[in-house]
Each structure stands twice: as C-alpha cells, then as structure tokens.
Amino acid sequence: MFPCSSLKAWFTMLTFENPMCLTFSHHCFLPSWLFVKFDVSFIVHLWHVFLNVHIKQALNFSDTYVVHVNVFVSLQVIKVYNEDNTSRAVEVPTDITARDICQLFVLKNHCIDDHSWTLFEHLTHLSIERIIEDHESVMEVLSGWAMDTDSRLYFRKNYAKYEFFNKPLDFFPDHMVSISSETNGMMNHSQLIQTFLNSSTCPEIHGHLHAKEQGRKSWKKFYFVLRRSGLYFSNKGTSKEPRHLQFIAEFSDGDVYTLLSARKMHGAPTDYGFCVKSTKRGSPRDLKLLCADDEQTRTCWVTAMRLFKYGMQLYQNFIQPHQKQKTPMRSISENSLVAMDFSGHKSRVIENPSEALSVAVEEGLSWRVASHSLFLYVSFRLVPNEHHHGCPVCFAALHMAQPWFHSKLSRDEAHRLITQQGLIDGVFLLRDSQSNPNTFVLSLCHTQRIKHFQILPVDEEGELFYSLDDGHTRFADLIQLVEFYQLNRGVLPCKLKHHCARITL
Known part of the structure; x- marks a missing residue:
C-alpha cells in the first residue's frame, strides 16, 4: 500500500464493456470513492485532474478493449x-x-x-x-x-457570489462609479459590467472610507480611489491629481476579505469592515484595514476589487455551469405513460386532455387534504396536552421539515445566517418568534437590508390561520404562506426567492 500523500496506482485491464461506460475490473490502490462506474465525460475529467496518465497498450479484440493505464495520484x-x-x-x-x-x-x-x-x-x-x-x-x-x-x-x-452579473446597477451606485470613456449619461446593465471586463476601459470606484493607520488604534476617514493599478487615497480632500494620491495596495499579490467582527476585533467605527491581505505570509500588521459606512458601500468596494483582480475569469466562472446544463431527455417509458381511470369496475385510458387535467388537479387536492389530515393526527399525538393551553398546535409538523424553517433561531442568528448566504433581494427564512410565543417571524433581505415580519395566528370560528397582513390574507399553514409569497409580493417589499438552508456534512 502506498502512502496517501503520493499514491501510485495501476489500472490494469480497464474493460470497455460499453462505448459509453467504463468499469474497473481489477483491484487497484485507490480511495473507496473511486470504485464506481464512470461515464466517458467523467473519465476525461479524471485524466485531466490526475497527473502523468499514460496509456501503455491497447489491444483490439472484437468489441472489447484492454487498456493498461499508469496513473500517479497525489x-x-x-x-x-x-x-x-x-x-x-x-x-x-x-x-x-x-x-x-x-x-x-x-x-x-x-x-x-x-x-x-x-x-x-x-x-x-x-x-x-x-x-x-x-x-x-x-x-x-x-x-x-x-x-x-x-x-x-x-x-x-452564497446567493450573492455572481449576482452582480445579473444586477450590476444594484452593486455599483452611480455616485461611486466613474468611467473614463466616451460613454455619457446612464449606462445599462451590460455596459456597466463590460467596463470592468474590458481592459481598454478605465472604470473607477471612489468614495470615503475609514482606514486604520499603521501601528495605531485610531481610524481616520479618507477619500479613496480604486483603479486597475490598485487602491489609492487622497491626502488632499477629494483631489484625484496624481501628486495627491497615495498608493495603498494592489491585487496581483493580495486578496480582499470581509471583517467578521470589525468593532470588537479591530475597533472599527462601523460593522462594515473589509481588508486587503497579501498572499505572501506576513504578520497581521500587513493587513490594510478599511471600513465603510453601510453595507451597500462595502459590497461595492469588495465586488469591484474581485473584478479588478480576476476580470474575465469571474465571468467564465459564472457562465460555466449554465453552459453545461442540457435539456433532459425523456425516457421511452416516460413518453409511453398515459392517464388512467380506475374508479369503475374496469380501468380505461383517459383520452380527453381536459379530463386528464381535471383528474390530475383533483388527485393533487385530495393528496394534500390526506397528507394534511395525517399531519394533524401526528401532531396531536406527539405534542403533550399541557403545552396546548387551549391553543391548537396541530400545525407544528407541517413546516418543521422544510429547509427554510429554522426553529429556535434568534434575531441576531437569523441576521448572521442571511448575511453569510448573500445579501440579495429575496433571501429569506422563517423562525419561531423569541418575544411572542406561538407566533413566527419571516426574516427577509431587500436592498441589502434584513427586515423581520411578524406572522400572527388568526382564530376564526375555531379554525386557525396565519397572516402577514393582520388577517386580510390568511393561510392554513406556513407552507401555503411561503408558496403564496414566492409567487406574489403582497405586503412584502419583494417576493421570496432564495431560502437559507443548513446542511450537515
């Protein structure tokens, strides 16, 4: 057995049993996750990732090929x-x-x-x-x-990772961007993003930032200018003359980070801190610590620095997954499915499309009612009566398994989770209210701000409903409420688009 740090494996008798399928037919010293059946595209990717692949011999015998592959895997x-x-x-x-x-x-x-x-x-x-x-x-x-x-x-x-390609005007406010080109007036989305990707244009990001002076605990406000050549600050007001601009950092050998505890860890005047850190090993004193007055300003600076550093590579990263997507092919068995009616003594094929649609809708509704009744039964059996206090809690099981529901999350924890997963319009989660028992809260991001909306129970003739607008629009459970506001904005500032989810690795 070879050590994992430098693993040498011999793939012997790699049998092409099918032109579109490769199967290992001989033992080799490889991690267990490699012992699977690969398609051709994955084998090509495997050869690209692993080093020193050499096909030593290929023998043509009928439809079977025996290939000896020497792979050095680190x-x-x-x-x-x-x-x-x-x-x-x-x-x-x-x-x-x-x-x-x-x-x-x-x-x-x-x-x-x-x-x-x-x-x-x-x-x-x-x-x-x-x-x-x-x-x-x-x-x-x-x-x-x-x-x-x-x-x-x-x-x-992180839903915001490439959102600036879809909505660049939301990330780059007019008062912070200037373009040294023939473009006059307002630019559309594509023109704005092209200025960052096109090396012939010279966009600038400018504005006031707080900076921490080297070797001191104090922060001072300066006027900063971000160009392709690097980050500068002006030592004379808002002047952009070369003699007044002092160089701070460039991005060929540095990365931009966000500060997670700007006030507590670095004594920043606001929570919207970021920094430029050299990729070379150095002390924490080498950090160029900066701080914005609001989230939109910080997002603009950080996004522009990413674009200046990586340019077209970021756009290729953005479009690559979409280029790989293909329209799924329906199988023969799927195409041969027909609508059937089993309500009578004999089964029959439903040939009328309208009848088939109405039956499908009816089946869906009956399934929802049946599943709802099951949840009622389970909830009443699982929740002890002493916790009821006369208030029905049969709704509990309906939403607990939903990925957008985070039961005991506090307001601050919800704020942190949404911030981590991207401050773009429509990122949301639902949680228990910490201040009002038996109620819920919808936490929603809009214009890079997180807002919280109380979901109140409405009791009407013994039936319990939920509402965001004081009972004008009522829902039997939280699932219906979320589905409605995913399609309709209603009283919310925007539709629900991206739910915050947590997974266990």
Whole structure:
C-alpha cells in the first residue's frame, strides 16, 4: 500500500464493456470513492485532474478493449466546515479547485445544485473571511496558512457570489462609479459590467472610507480611489491629481476579505469592515484595514476589487455551469405513460386532455387534504396536552421539515445566517418568534437590508390561520404562506426567492 500523500496506482485491464461506460475490473490502490462506474465525460475529467496518465497498450479484440493505464495520484486530506461548525475530512487530489470541492459535497449530501454553493477561506485568528473563487486551487490557499493559526474552509451557500452579473446597477451606485470613456449619461446593465471586463476601459470606484493607520488604534476617514493599478487615497480632500494620491495596495499579490467582527476585533467605527491581505505570509500588521459606512458601500468596494483582480475569469466562472446544463431527455417509458381511470369496475385510458387535467388537479387536492389530515393526527399525538393551553398546535409538523424553517433561531442568528448566504433581494427564512410565543417571524433581505415580519395566528370560528397582513390574507399553514409569497409580493417589499438552508456534512 502506498502512502496517501503520493499514491501510485495501476489500472490494469480497464474493460470497455460499453462505448459509453467504463468499469474497473481489477483491484487497484485507490480511495473507496473511486470504485464506481464512470461515464466517458467523467473519465476525461479524471485524466485531466490526475497527473502523468499514460496509456501503455491497447489491444483490439472484437468489441472489447484492454487498456493498461499508469496513473500517479497525489492526494491530500482536507477538513471542511459548515455553518454549525461541524466538519468532514475528505481525501482529494492536490490540484482540485474550489468548484470541484463544492460539487463533491453537493453530490455527497444530495443537495440541489443551484450554483450558489461556495467555499470560503476563514481565518479565525484575524476574524476575516473571503470567497475562494471557483477556479482557485485549494491547495494554494492552504499553503498560505501559518501552522499555528486556526484557519478553516467553510462550505455554504452564497446567493450573492455572481449576482452582480445579473444586477450590476444594484452593486455599483452611480455616485461611486466613474468611467473614463466616451460613454455619457446612464449606462445599462451590460455596459456597466463590460467596463470592468474590458481592459481598454478605465472604470473607477471612489468614495470615503475609514482606514486604520499603521501601528495605531485610531481610524481616520479618507477619500479613496480604486483603479486597475490598485487602491489609492487622497491626502488632499477629494483631489484625484496624481501628486495627491497615495498608493495603498494592489491585487496581483493580495486578496480582499470581509471583517467578521470589525468593532470588537479591530475597533472599527462601523460593522462594515473589509481588508486587503497579501498572499505572501506576513504578520497581521500587513493587513490594510478599511471600513465603510453601510453595507451597500462595502459590497461595492469588495465586488469591484474581485473584478479588478480576476476580470474575465469571474465571468467564465459564472457562465460555466449554465453552459453545461442540457435539456433532459425523456425516457421511452416516460413518453409511453398515459392517464388512467380506475374508479369503475374496469380501468380505461383517459383520452380527453381536459379530463386528464381535471383528474390530475383533483388527485393533487385530495393528496394534500390526506397528507394534511395525517399531519394533524401526528401532531396531536406527539405534542403533550399541557403545552396546548387551549391553543391548537396541530400545525407544528407541517413546516418543521422544510429547509427554510429554522426553529429556535434568534434575531441576531437569523441576521448572521442571511448575511453569510448573500445579501440579495429575496433571501429569506422563517423562525419561531423569541418575544411572542406561538407566533413566527419571516426574516427577509431587500436592498441589502434584513427586515423581520411578524406572522400572527388568526382564530376564526375555531379554525386557525396565519397572516402577514393582520388577517386580510390568511393561510392554513406556513407552507401555503411561503408558496403564496414566492409567487406574489403582497405586503412584502419583494417576493421570496432564495431560502437559507443548513446542511450537515
């Protein structure tokens, strides 16, 4: 057996039993997760990831090919955390990217791959973190960590990771962006984002920020300018003349991080801190600590720094998952399905499309009523009577299993969870109210601010309903309420779009 750090494996007698399917038919020294049946596209990816692949011999015998493949695999064990600080160790190739690790955990945990899963670099001793871009080598990130520090990889959703490509005007306010080009007046979405991706244009981000002076505890406010060449501050008001601009940092050898405890850890004047950290190993004093007055301002600076550092690569990361998506093919058995009526003595095929639709709707409604009755039964059996106090609690089981419901989450914890998973319009969760028993709270993000809406029970003739608008719109359970506001804005500032979810690795 070879050590995991430098694993040498021989794939002998790799049999092509089917032109579209490859199966290992001989034992080799590999991790257990590799002993599966691969399709051709995955084998191509495997050859790309693993090093020094050499096909030594191929023999043509009827429809069977025997191929001897010599693979030198270098593997390393890494530990990945999620929101509740539980972790999982996985063995991965040394040239694996952040996207590959996200895909690995999506498959292992049977998650829906909505392209929002993200790997974060979290430096606990500095209380900072950043997005590890999808194309980045994870091992290069790990190599920059000091041995005596608590540094971690976190796997969680971040709906805002590429949202600036969809809604750039929400991320770059007019008063903070100036373009040195022939473009005059207001720009549309595509023009604004092109200025950052096009190296021939020179967009600028400018505005006031608080900066922590080197070797001091105090913060001072300066006028900053962000260009492709780096970050500068003006030592004379808002002047942009070259003689007044002082260089702060560039991004070829640095990354931008957000401060997780700006006030407590760094004494910042607000909670909206960020910093530029050199990729070279150095002391915490090398951090360029900055602080904005609000979340929108901080998001603008951090997003612009990511774009200036990676440029077109970020756009390729954004479109790559969408390019791989293909229209699913319906199977022969699926196409041969027909609507049947079994209500009489004999079964019959329903040929009328309208009749088939009405039957489907009726079946769906009856299923919901039946499942609702089952939940009522389970709830009444599971919840002790002494907790009722005359108030029906039969609704409890309906929403407990939903991914958007977080039972005992406090207001501050809800704020932190939504912030972690992306401050874009429509990110939401439901939770128990901490101040009013037997009620619930909808926490929703809109315009990069988190708002909380009370969901009140409404008792009408002995029946319990739930409402966000003082009983004008009532729902039998929280599932119906969420489904309604996913389709209709109603009294909310925006529709419910992305639910905050937690998984166990």
